[in-house]
Amino acid sequence: MPFQLVHPSVSHKEQFEEMMDEWEAFGGRINPGAIRRYNRLQRGPVAYEKWLSWVEEDKKIQELFFFMEGEKILGAISIRLYQKIGLEGHSGYGIRPSERRKGYAAKMLEMALPIMRGYGISPIIITCAKDNTGSAKTILHNGGILQREALDEGEVLQIYHIL
Numbered sequence: 459m460p461f462q463l464v465h466p467s468v469s470h471k472e473q474f475e476e477m478m479d480e481w482e483a484f485g486g487r488i489n490p491g492a493i494r495r496y497n498r499l500q501r502g503p504v505a506y507e508k509w510l511s512w513v514e515e516d517k518k519i520q521e522l523f524f525f526m527e528g529e530k531i532l533g534a535i536s537i538r539l540y541q542k543i544g545l546e547g548h549s550g551y552g553i554r555p556s557e558r559r560k561g562y563a564a565k566m567l568e569m570a571l572p573i574m575r576g577y578g579i580s581p582i583i584i585t586c587a588k589d590n591t592g593s594a595k596t597i598l599h600n601g602g603i604l605q606r607e608a609l610d611e612g613e614v615l616q617i618y619h620i621l
Contacts, residue, residue: 493522522535584620
């Protein structure tokens with residue numbers, strides 16, 4: 459079954475819940491931030507329908523896509539549409555823990571690049587923590603060129619451009 463980037467919908471509820479349960483049990487940072495089932499004002503997870511309304515409200519500033527193979531959500535990628543991009547870059551992405559180290563992040567980013575270019579984003583700025591070698595390999599695989607490093611809240615970030 460071919461890979462797809464699809465906007466979240468009601469039909470993805472069960473797969474989303476399964477992926478998020480896995481991710482939260484695994485621990486660590488959940489990327490992109492847009493898939494988190496809570497926000498700063500919310501202490502615990504919200505219902506999928508409420509989360510879906512957040513995604514819909516955010517469409518003016520970012521688009522979220524599930525990366526899927528058949529009916530299974532393998533990960534997600536967000537495309538940030540606002541003009542002034544800081545250290546967060548034009549995109550955030552992540553692959554669920556059980557599906558990592560299979561080349562899926564590179565494929566997902568590859569599929570998202572034409573969408574970003576369609577929005578007129580150039581260069582595409584992608585950042586990752588310096589110690590996140592998997593993400594750096596994903597960016598490099600997609601033509602990323604390291605521009606510089608920056609300190610963000612005590613963490614060294616690498617800033618890449620993709621033309």
